[in-house]
Amino acid sequence: MTDPLSSFIDHRSMPQYRRGCPLSELRDKLRRVGLRPTRQRVSLGWLLFGKGNRHVTAEMLFDEASSARVPVSLATVYNTLHQFTEVGLLRQLAVDGTKAYFDTNPTEHHHYFLEEEGELVDMPETGITIADLPVAPEGMEVAGVEVIVRLRKKSS
Known part of the structure; x- marks a missing residue:
């Protein structure tokens, strides 16, 4: 059975090390924290957590999603980042009054x-x-x- 995300994400635009990202593990992780693994959450989670620990803004993730041809709005990116933060998958950092960064290492x-x-x-x-x-x-x-x-x- 083919993965339903195969048609949703253009894998050719993703770096080679990202292509093997275990999407089933990500779906399980979302379920464990009480989030339904929708296409958009899984796609954004795949972009967020596929590179190890890092710090991103909503705009940075939106640009990555656009480059990967993941059809999401900036509002959806913000909502997803806040949902991931609320359940402990991310940590939000306020650096100044204009930008929030999200850390994939929540410790x-x-x-x-x-x-x-x-x-x-x-x-x-x-x-x-x-x-x-x-x-x-x-x-x-x-x-x-x-x-x-x-x-x-x-x-x-």
Whole structure:
């Protein structure tokens, strides 16, 4: 039986290492977190998770989907990224007020933001220690701590 996504995704436009991406595993992963594995979710998940851990914006994923001839709207990309975040498959990072990045590694870790490139890069695990956090207000607890260190080239 042929995979129904075969007609939906133009495999010729995908890099060779992506062609073997196990779509059945992705479908199972979506079902395990309570999401129905629709064509669009599977296609976008395939683009997101097929390259290992990385950081993308909705616009970046939309461009990748367009290049791969996956027919989705930008609104669908945003909705899918937010759904994946809500179920713990992605982690959303607010770098500045205009752009949200989505990290395919949802574990707690810190980042460098390369300002000139507009790119997020994982910080080495040994790079930072957080101590002496203030006490959370009554009825609240600290859910996590994110550190984003902004980097730019030194001016000469």
